[in-house]
Amino acid sequence: MRPARWVSALAALVLPLAGAACASRLEVNGERALARIQRQVDAGPRIPGTGAHQTIGDWIVSECARLGGRMERQCWTDSALGRPLALCNFIARFGPQGGRRIALLAHWDSRPFSDQDPEPSHRSDPVPGANDGASGVAVLLEVAEAMKREAPPIGVDLVFLDGEDQGQSSRPQEFCLGARHYAHGLALDGTGRPAAAFLFDMVGDRDLGIWPEQQSAERAANLVAIVLDGAHATGARAFHQLAKYALTDDHVPLLEVGIPAVDIIDFDYPAWHTHLDRPDRVSAVSLAEVSRVAAWIVYRSPLSRP
Numbered sequence: 001m002r003p004a005r006w007v008s009a010l011a012a013l014v015l016p017l018a019g020a021a022c023a024s025r026l027e028v029n030g031e032r033a034l035a036r037i038q039r040q041v042d043a044g045p046r047i048p049g050t051g052a053h054q055t056i057g058d059w060i061v062s063e064c065a066r067l068g069g070r071m072e073r074q075c076w077t078d079s080a081l082g083r084p085l086a087l088c089n090f091i092a093r094f095g096p097q098g099g100r101r102i103a104l105l106a107h108w109d110s111r112p113f114s115d116q117d118p119e120p121s122h123r124s125d126p127v128p129g130a131n132d133g134a135s136g137v138a139v140l141l142e143v144a145e146a147m148k149r150e151a152p153p154i155g156v157d158l159v160f161l162d163g164e165d166q167g168q169s170s171r172p173q174e175f176c177l178g179a180r181h182y183a184h185g186l187a188l189d190g191t192g193r194p195a196a197a198f199l200f201d202m203v204g205d206r207d208l209g210i211w212p213e214q215q216s217a218e219r220a221a222n223l224v225a226i227v228l229d230g231a232h233a234t235g236a237r238a239f240h241q242l243a244k245y246a247l248t249d250d251h252v253p254l255l256e257v258g259i260p261a262v263d264i265i266d267f268d269y270p271a272w273h274t275h276l277d278r279p280d281r282v283s284a285v286s287l288a289e290v291s292r293v294a295a296w297i298v299y300r301s302p303l304s305r306p
């Protein structure tokens with residue numbers, strides 16, 4: 001540790017070096033994130049029970065393991081849809097094993113039908129899920145890249161949730177199946193319970209605009225403030241101050257078991273639940289902006305102090 005007087009005497013020299021060190025932690029690669037979206041979409045719709053779902057599940061596990069994650073698979077047969085659905089969450093743990101942990105979450109499944117499509121002929125098509133599904137996965141893997149370069153100061157769990165988007169829109173109980181399973185496990189067994197959870201969903205829109213989600217703002221205001229601080233600190237201009245939409249998303253089951261959780265989501269996305277949710281609707285610039293905020297949460301936020 002350097003005495004403070006050295007810092008003051010050498011401020012001109014030390015500060016640029018410190019700045020460079022911080023920049024490397026927050027260095028992200030939007031083009032790599034975009035390529036990871038393309039990879040997921042190219043595999044086909046990530047619908048439970050299909051080969052594409054299996055392929056991308058295996059790919060997420062191998063990418064996280066390659067980047068140094070300690071992997072846990074949570075696989076179960078879910079009955080919420082009235083038929084058996086084989087689902088798996090993947091948890092990649094980084095950083096110290098004891099002490100405070102935070103979780104970054106995204107869903108990795110994609111929707112089997114385009115029920116919001118303006119063209120009726122497309123409503124039974126699967127959603128490609130470039131933004132709705134693949135973008136959150138890509139952002140979490142960018143954080144894994146950073147954590148491979150430099151271990152985080154606290155425990156960080158990257159949680160890839162299955163079964164978010166398989167339900168009928170009129171039946172809310174059919175959504176967020178992976179998040180319910182994950183939250184239920186944490187409620188039963190407090191080991192590894194995160195102090196805070198950050199959900200990344202639909203974060204790659206080429207026309208990015210992220211407003212605080214209403215339930216997050218009401219029930220986890222401190223985390224919403226942390227996200228906005230991160231956006232400010234990293235120069236992310238697509239993040240706004242005022243809550244805009246209230247959404248039932250994977251953060252809600254966590255809130256219900258007492259884990260503070262925030263949904264980072266751009267819900268102004270015309271291709272939502274349509275056959276047009278393709279890689280041409282997302283951009284490397286947007287993915288880099290959100291990934292930088294995610295890395296800031298891990299390395300620079302008040303939560304990152306062990």
Ligand SMILES: [Zn+2]
Pocket residue numbers: 111132165273
């Ligand atoms: Zn969706």
